[in-house]
Amino acid sequence: MLAKNNVIYSDWYMVQIVLDYVGFDPESYSIAIQLFLRLLGALVIVVYLPFLLQIKGLFGKDGILPMEEYLSRIKMVGKKRFYYIPSLFWIKANDTALLALVGSGLIVGTLLMLGIWPAWMLLLVYVIHLSLTSAGQEFLSFGWEMFLIEISLGMFLVISTTPYNMLAWLGFNLLLLRFYFQAGISKIFSGDPNWRNLTALWYHYLTQPLPNTLAWYFQKLPLWFHKFSCLYMYFVELIVPWAIFSPPEVRLFVFSQFFALQFFIYLTGNFSYLNHMSVIASVVLIHNKFLEPLFSLPAVSEPSPLLWQQGMAILGGIYLVLQVMSLWHTFFPRTFFTKIVYFFRPFHVADPHGIFAVMTTKRYEIVIEGSDDGEEWKEYEFYFKPGDQASRPRRISPFQPRLDWQVWFLPFTSFQAEDWFQRFLLKLLEGSPTVVKLLKTNPFKELP
16 A cells, blocks of 8 residues: 555656646746735725625615525525535624624735735635625625635635645636636537627627626627627637646736736626636736746745645645536536536535626616605616616726616516515615615605
8 A cells, every 4th residue: 555655646746747847836826826815805805895885785684685584494404504505694694794794804805915824814705705605695696706716715725735735726727717618618508699690799788787888889889890809709718728738828828818808898898896806816827937027936935734735635636626527517417527516516616607608689677666646656776777878887897786786687587586676676665774775866765
């Protein structure tokens, strides 16, 4: 057994030598990793600041979907509730607990940005955002929430040891590959004719959830421009990601393409913090030799205890295998892989990715009106959702008004199916102060 272990160790040592030779080892990206940590900390602050203004109206005792009430209903499944809804809110979910967790997120983001205990801060980002997302129901069901959870856990595993965890580093890079490739392939697999005939982006500028001013101008451009843009998007999402496992010069090109795609999506839309986070995650593609003229090399720490390195290497190996399984499942679904990947789904370790796989071709807007006499009807106005046609759409990302976003989905389902919307209307009829604060105008300030 000792001889067998020595052979395995020798083989892995040779793999590391090869990775070092091609410049792929994580130590060669130490500056980029430090940049990732600081930038992610700043992003966490940007993500959590809006929650201070929104969370009571969304999940508070007098909010649209009270979290205490939601978790009390889940209790019927017994101990499995902790698996299906892994959240700190099982301890307490009242208004004070909601604000306390958001405040904790702001503190953790600040410490991460300042470079204080980065590994543990990443782990706390994972736990805090997992807690919010798991119990957040419709208002935290977006792909970027899961991606933030994934990259926080993945990078925690990478930097949890000195030297960095090689297996987790491979897994993190594979996550980047999956994130872009699955976004592209989901559009192909959906069978949507608009993606196949390259006209989808012409509709996108018009029908996206919260357009900005530039989207109006871009939509007026010639059809050939939209088709070319669609082809370029396919190039970046379907072809470029496979060059991630390449020498430093090629990885720098990959970063430039990811950055360009995210920049133009940001330029013409309001997709919360998705574009900013995608660029931050891609920073790890930049080799030290390209960053040394601008930043100093991080100080070299003492090696971690061997037992700790071995334990984290096992976790890094599991993380890598899950990324491989999730990617493999995209092409060749296997029952065994499906069971394993879905087993980890509540913890968002290796989620499938993809957005707008089917393009919306018409824009519908829900208008909410109230009346106190049954004859004159007055409109409730949202802050950012398109409504008044005389108002210019605004740039608001990376801020996400979660209520405005969620209203965009309403025309595609039935009223009966949207429990949250029914509760929202009830809260307007009751004049709930925390819910009304989520709106720009309340035409019935004196009496609901």
